[in-house]
Amino acid sequence: MTEEFQRGVIPLARYQEQQLPEYQDNPLISALPPIPDLQEVVDLLQQLPGFEPQEALLDGRLRAHAIARLLHGFFQPLSHHLELESKISLMIRQGYIGRNPASGAWYAHLQNGYRRVEEEDLDAAVYQSVSSTANSLSLFGCSGCGKTRTLERILGMYPQALHHPDYDITQLVYLKIDCPIDGDLDELCLSFFNEVDKILGTHYSRSHGRKKLGMQLLALEEVQSPGYGRWTNLYRYLATECGARRGRQVRAEVIWEKILASHQRDWLAANGLLTSGEPPPWLLAMFRKHRKGFSALQHLIVWTSLRPGQHAGELISEAKTRQVDLASERSVQLLPAEFEQKQQYRAIWLQALANHGGAKAARQDGAGACYAWLYRHDRHWLMVANQVRQRRQGNNSHIDWRARDIRLVRLLIRIGRGSEEDLGLPRRSRNWFLQQLPHRASVEHRLDQLPLCCTFLDRYAESVGEYQIRRLTAAMLKDVQTGITSRRWELEKRCGLEKSRVAPLTTAFIRLIGRWIE
Incomplete structure (x- = not known):
């Protein structure tokens, strides 16, 4: 509290x-x-x-x-x-x-x-x-x-x-x-803890929720895994359900904020779930196409954050009902071709790879038709041949990462200072700061070697609640300038705040200023 x-x-x-x-x-x-x-x-x-x-x-x-x-x-x-x-x-x-x-x-x-x-x-x-x-x-x-x-x-x-x-x-x-709806007493008790936590800032639901789900997993009889495809679709649905999807893209930072709102950082770090980069790699992989299994604890953390109170067996059963994407499961249908003809095109393509050093250069310099024929008639061999001859781009062994870290964090500080007065900016999240940098993708993939940049992003990246408060502040300042007074519901409507998506920090801010806007 x-x-x-x-x-x-x-x-x-x-x-x-x-x-x-x-x-x-x-x-x-x-x-x-x-x-x-x-x-x-x-x-x-x-x-x-x-x-x-x-x-x-x-x-x-x-x-x-x-x-x-x-x-x-x-x-x-x-x-x-x-x-x-x-x-x-x-x-x-x-x-x-x-x-x-x-x-x-x-x-x-x-x-x-x-x-x-x-x-x-x-x-x-x-x-x-x-x-x-x-x-x-x-x-x-x-x-x-x-x-x-x-x-x-x-x-x-x-x-x-x-x-x-x-x-x-x-x-x-x-x-x-x-x-x-089903009158479940366990869920009613968990709802009680959630409501108390929301008002007092306590963490009763974290320990009780994790403990309850862990016991449910231990009590489950041996069941067959839903499979990678169905797990993939379940987590995509969970991301959509919590408002973390933008088209086909999953906004992992939104899910990570929900996890941090439900679990303490110290506890996550003690259990190996907190890394230098945020969101951690395991969370990013969990909401992409599943190619490997995840630990039970990683599943539990996501479940208790996105579906608090739901039985573990129900979530596993729901995963089993998710349809596997036909595109990923369907075998590739290739056009028929004689073996001698395949050998002829393979030899031409291997020669093109040897001359140009890579598939892209070979296709651009006259071997595009050969590539297209192999793609339609002998795709598996083509992919293996290209993978073997892939050249590594660039040379990162001689980069002074410490100097780059200092240079980039200075740039981030200038960006932060230059934008802090502008209340009309979009949310200044980690991704927003990274997008202002040159070679954003390179920086994002090398954050583990840029500790100063990581520290800056951890400290100054704007949470959803802070962004909502900034929008409310901008609306109230505009009211002061125009000499009008808006009611609370009018401010929320102008700022696009839906009750179901208002962050706890925003709720606290509204309560604090309530006497001026009621």
């Missing part, structure tokens, strides 16, 4: 006088907003869409779109909404009466909980006299009637987390967790 708290994401608790004696001297209750009267509740829950008078003069089709704001931007609290708010307010405050950190009740609950976990017995307890004041509530309704939206509006009246430095505790006022 410390990293998130140090960034100022979780506000400090501020205590207020309470009018009821049972609520007095309880920091968990005193830190909550005052209990509002009925009119204040209506004002807090009510949401009205924006409207400009001149919109009434617009074309009818445009006015229809303006009216559609009522679908998502309108909320009018009714009597049952107010009743639900009153019950939730009571539940939250009454539940804290028996968990007062200023008295012994809080520590008694902690000791009892610890004993139950240690003994794996829900009835175990150290302090028998401790009574719970927690209440529960069930809300039933058909799908689409507004249950979720009402709860979100009511819970939005409370801070989700508060830090109490005097007691060295962080108070989680509420958590909203969706029940898994």
Whole structure:
């Protein structure tokens, strides 16, 4: 939790006088907003869409779109909404009466909980006299009637987390967790840990998720491997699913950021999964065409990052259902030819290779027709012959890599300084910095010999969250220059931020500046 708290994401608790004696001297209750009267509740829950008078003069089709704001931007609290708010307010405050950190009740609950976990017995307890004041509530309704939206509006009246430095505790006022479709308790528990990690910056889901998948793999009966082709297609699908595909290209840096968000660097390094280059070579190879097997740990790291909570057996079964690319499995159909004719063309091509030293030069200097004939009639022999006579290009044995590293890192520093003021640039990722360098491909393949460049890229390459914050900052600065004020949803729309793709760092930034854009 410390990293998130140090960034100022979780506000400090501020205590207020309470009018009821049972609520007095309880920091968990005193830190909550005052209990509002009925009119204040209506004002807090009510949401009205924006409207400009001149919109009434617009074309009818445009006015229809303006009216559609009522679908998502309108909320009018009714009597049952107010009743639900009153019950939730009571539940939250009454539940804290028996968990007062200023008295012994809080520590008694902690000791009892610890004993139950240690003994794996829900009835175990150290302090028998401790009574719970927690209440529960069930809300039933058909799908689409507004249950979720009402709860979100009511819970939005409370801070989700508060830090109490005097007691060295962080108070989680509420958590909203969706029940898994199949009602799986393991997945529900993992969803709980994921939500806590998202709010507090903890890492409970990492250890629990890895441990769970590891046990699932050990418990699996012996099964036949899906095969390289099906593994390839599964990982291509996972890349598409998490938004890491650009056409046929897989953006491995996006996947690597998701892995770093789910697993600590120290743990990855201790298990040999962290290399000098990022993303590491094993991850790049995993999302390309599979030509070799990967370790179970490498599979687990990707699974827990891209499909947290899913059973290992389900992922292996899904891999088996993936169709193998027919192009890769289909045998090459060659045109028929007599053996003597093949020998004649082979001799001509070998002579051309001997004269020119390579296939490309031979084709460009009159042997193109021979190459085309062999490609259609004797392709396997042609590929082997060309491979044997491939000449190594260049001579890298005399390059001063240290001098090149210094020269390139100075260039990177100049690029970084020259672009840091430009808020309109695309994301300044590792690839963006490398694209600004001369001979980008050569540098990218030799990063293991350029430690200064690697250090610069690790430190100054822009993450997805930092890029999203930069776009929000640019939009807010433009508002200041034009003298207008945009609401949060307007800023997110202008910056192209979808809720499903907002990075945790961006969420923290929005919470930090929330009072200026709400």
